[in-house]
Amino acid sequence: MNRLLRLRPRRWWATDPDVPVLEPPIRAGRWNVSWLLPSVLLASLVVADWTAPEHLRIVTWLGLVPALAAATCGVWTTVGFALGTLVTVGWLEYSLDHRYPVGLSDFLLVVTACVLSVLASALRLRAYHLVRQLEDAAQATRLAVLRPIPSRIGGVETANLYLAAERATKVGGDFFDVQPSPYGPRVLLGDVQGKGTSAVDAAAALLSAFREAAYYEADLAVVAERLESRMRRHNRYMALLGERGERFATAVLVGLPARDTGGLEMVNFGHEAPYAVTPERIWALPEGDGAPLGLTELTGALPPVRRVPFPAEATLLLYTDGVSEARNRANQFLPVEEELGRATDTAPRALVGLIEEAVLRHTGGRLTDDTTLLAVRRDPRPPPGGLALD
Structure with missing residues (x-):
């Protein structure tokens, strides 16, 4: 399930010039x-x-x-x-x-x-x-940054969704990817502060650093350090071009060991706490207690690598504040955990579809922020030939 840049409700692959988008006929x-x-x-x-x-x-x-x-x-x-x-x-x-x-x-x-x-x-x-x-x-700009993720890659099943709150050229800074590696699949989801092409540029810089470091570095702490370094270098480069103000990004970096050990590693750069979902229970993983990417100089240290219990059958659900801060007409936030409790199927595709429906129903389709979801679960039937590496 791979859905990018949907513009109420256009899907990213709907590029046929005969398909009306902004002003559909009656x-x-x-x-x-x-x-x-x-x-x-x-x-x-x-x-x-x-x-x-x-x-x-x-x-x-x-x-x-x-x-x-x-x-x-x-x-x-x-x-x-x-x-x-x-x-x-x-x-x-x-x-x-x-x-x-x-x-x-x-x-x-x-x-x-x-x-x-x-x-x-x-x-x-x-x-x-x-x-x-x-x-x-x-859309082309967004697709160049957020490449499609196969539903099965590197020993995990995946599903993702991106709902854009703004139209036309107003694209946001949400980003995500799943990178196979010899050390197990690595997962990244985050949100660059701000809107527009400069936010997309910052997201592209972080994703490019992630795709290289996640594959070659065995230690997840080194991957996190590479992301922080890339964010700082990007800010310095943009300052030379005359851009005012520094960008920063909240993000969650996750590493699943190549062999199931009953847990995962996670670095949270001030982002929303992901959820782990099994047929029996739902629980939140540790919330971000560190500074966002680009601001760790303020705290003097990177967020720690946390080792968290995570059963093989559990699905990891990561999301941006477009989900947690979705409001209805009564200005009430979406109860994400309560919505997850209604799931009858905990597969990644099912959970992403469930939360997508909940967000659109709760907001009446009036999104005020980009909404991004990424769900990952260990593949119970990995394809023959080992990990799919790129």
């Missing part, structure tokens, strides 16, 4: 019925003008028809409604023969409304395609 099942509203308005105004008293002329209101079409339909459909409107005005005048005919100024008003509606439709679609290109560029 549909009834599989049918596009965007033309229906302007058609109903046109028919209603014709009937109203036909049945209205002679002194009450509302035929000029027909200028609203192409205006509505411009908001819901394409350019050529809007052109069709504009021409249809002009024909309808002439037909009504000819058929009704009112004592109060539409004057030249009224007719020019309808013509102007038709022309402006066509121009507005063209500008709307142009803006739509521009925003679409920006959105696709943001």
